[in-house]
Amino acid sequence: MTATTTQNTGAQPRNRSDIAAAGQTLLDVQNLEKFFPIRGGLMSRVVGNVKAVNDISFSVKRGEVVGLVGESGSGKTTAGRAILRLIEPTGGQVMFNGTDITKLSKGQMRDYRREMQIIFQDPFASLNPRMTVSDIIGEAMQIHNLHPGKERVDRIAELLQRVGLRPEHMGRYPHEFSGGQRQRIGIARALAVDPSFIVADEPVSALDVSIQAQVVNLIQDLQEELGLTVLFIAHDLHVVEYICDRMIVMYLGRIMEIAPSHELNRNPKHPYTEALLSAAPVPDPTVKRQRIILEGDIPSPINPPSGCVFRTRCRYAIADCANVVPELREISPNHYKACIRDDIL
Numbered sequence: 001m002t003a004t005t006t007q008n009t010g011a012q013p014r015n016r017s018d019i020a021a022a023g024q025t026l027l028d029v030q031n032l033e034k035f036f037p038i039r040g041g042l043m044s045r046v047v048g049n050v051k052a053v054n055d056i057s058f059s060v061k062r063g064e065v066v067g068l069v070g071e072s073g074s075g076k077t078t079a080g081r082a083i084l085r086l087i088e089p090t091g092g093q094v095m096f097n098g099t100d101i102t103k104l105s106k107g108q109m110r111d112y113r114r115e116m117q118i119i120f121q122d123p124f125a126s127l128n129p130r131m132t133v134s135d136i137i138g139e140a141m142q143i144h145n146l147h148p149g150k151e152r153v154d155r156i157a158e159l160l161q162r163v164g165l166r167p168e169h170m171g172r173y174p175h176e177f178s179g180g181q182r183q184r185i186g187i188a189r190a191l192a193v194d195p196s197f198i199v200a201d202e203p204v205s206a207l208d209v210s211i212q213a214q215v216v217n218l219i220q221d222l223q224e225e226l227g228l229t230v231l232f233i234a235h236d237l238h239v240v241e242y243i244c245d246r247m248i249v250m251y252l253g254r255i256m257e258i259a260p261s262h263e264l265n266r267n268p269k270h271p272y273t274e275a276l277l278s279a280a281p282v283p284d285p286t287v288k289r290q291r292i293i294l295e296g297d298i299p300s301p302i303n304p305p306s307g308c309v310f311r312t313r314c315r316y317a318i319a320d321c322a323n324v325v326p327e328l329r330e331i332s333p334n335h336y337k338a339c340i341r342d343d344i345l
């Protein structure tokens, strides 16, 4: 099951979304799974699994920005890292530009590592405190033999300027910068090797609210300028609404809904998306939303509910919801949901 529709009408693309809609698939994730084994007993045998990512499928077109949203613990970071093989998937395929990268050896992965970069959530933990900015940004260039010699310094200076820092900052250490500036360094590091695809894992959640928009705008500018394809992970739907072409909603390791951002925000079709949206503050004061309280915590991914994993918190749940895992099906063009009920929402 792959949530892919290829629609190329042949019309002239007008804006970024149209360009992405007309483009080819760059990333095609098929039945991706990441289970973390739980060991116990004297023999340290596997006694269970944390089903962090459980059979997810979606695709991203070249030049597209896709949001991956859901509450904390829904499996977003694990999915992002498994796609990049920063952690090894336990099942499924990750097709990047037509190649299943899950089958590649370490050596074969090298070129793909350059193509696929990550911006981490925590700009404090993700920069080595003992390395200068120049070393941090230059490290990946060194590994991939890019911009050797004098050219490298010029390239680092150029990157720093591009992310809103100064070339003089090159010799400084991470602790000399604010959170927002550190995240700019993290962005420069990701761009250092000219990637085509970036996973941005909640790149602004650890930052002051006052500077979040600046960093999101920077990522958006760079995306447009460099034609990057981005998987933008967030727990707050409104942070990503305007930067993303489409959004994928995850809950307990599974995809609940996929739709163009505008459509998802105005016309959610999955009860989980409806609840998520109702909990988030609405930037437009004329939009009135009924507040739906999601009772209880997200259940344990070790023993997820049978059938629909959302059923223990769903206000529309019926007996059948416990029986089968709902298929992610297309309910209108480009709009997919994994819910058995069509008589709601």
Ligand SMILES: Nc1ncnc2c1ncn2[C@@H]1O[C@H](COP(=O)(O)OP(=O)(O)O)[C@@H](O)[C@H]1O
Pocket (backbone or CB within 6 Å): 036, 050, 051, 052, 070, 071, 072, 073, 074, 075, 076, 077, 078, 079, 301
């Ligand atoms: N290395 C790990 N070992 C065991 N469980 C993990 C590991 N990493 C993440 N998990 C679990 O997987 C689930 C999904 O985590 P994560 O992908 O970080 O979610 P999110 O990014 O959406 O908050 C959580 O229940 C988390 O505790």
Ligand code: SF4
Pocket (backbone or CB within 6 Å): 270, 271, 272, 308, 309, 310, 311, 312, 314, 315, 316, 317, 318, 321, 326, 338, 339, 340, 341
């Ligand atoms: S399948 Fe049932 S429990 Fe799951 S979201 Fe739909 S109505 Fe709710």
Ligand SMILES: [Mg+2]
Pocket (backbone or CB within 6 Å): 076, 077, 078, 202
């Ligand atoms: Mg996370």
